[in-house]
Amino acid sequence: MDNKSLSLEVFKALDDKKAHDIKVLDVKGITSVADYFVIATGTSTKHASSLAESVEEALGEIGLNVSHKEGYRTGEWILLDYLDVVVHVFTNETREFYKLEKMWKDAEILEVSVDTY
Numbered sequence: 001m002d003n004k005s006l007s008l009e010v011f012k013a014l015d016d017k018k019a020h021d022i023k024v025l026d027v028k029g030i031t032s033v034a035d036y037f038v039i040a041t042g043t044s045t046k047h048a049s050s051l052a053e054s055v056e057e058a059l060g061e062i063g064l065n066v067s068h069k070e071g072y073r074t075g076e077w078i079l080l081d082y083l084d085v086v087v088h089v090f091t092n093e094t095r096e097f098y099k100l101e102k103m104w105k106d107a108e109i110l111e112v113s114v115d116t117y
C-alpha cells in the first residue's frame with residue numbers, strides 16, 4: 001500500500017468514528033519526518049482516544065502496526081507514527097493552540113471526502 005492510500009485509510013477510520021475537521025497534509029519535500037500528516041479533532045479526550053484506537057484497529061486489520069504512539073494518557077494530543085504517515089488526533093482546544101496546519105502551511109492539503117475512499 002502506498003503512503004497516500006494509507007493516509008486515506010486513516011481518513012476513513014477517523015471519519016467512520018465522527019472525527020471533526022480531518023485534514024490530510026502532503027508534507028513530502030517539506031520534512032523528512034513523513035510524507036503525510038493526518039490531523040483530526042475529537043470532541044473530548046475520550047473521543048480523541050476512541051478515534052486513535054479506531055485508526056490502530058483499522059490499520060491492524062490490514063497488517064500495519066503503529067511504530068510509535070504517545071498521548072493516550074492525557075488524550076489532548078495523540079500521535080500515531082506509521083513512519084511515512086503520522087496521525088495527530090487533538091481535542092479542539094489543543095488543536096487551536098498548536099495550529100499544525102499553520103506551522104505546515106507550505107504543505108498541500110489533499111481534497112479528501114467520503115467519495116475518495
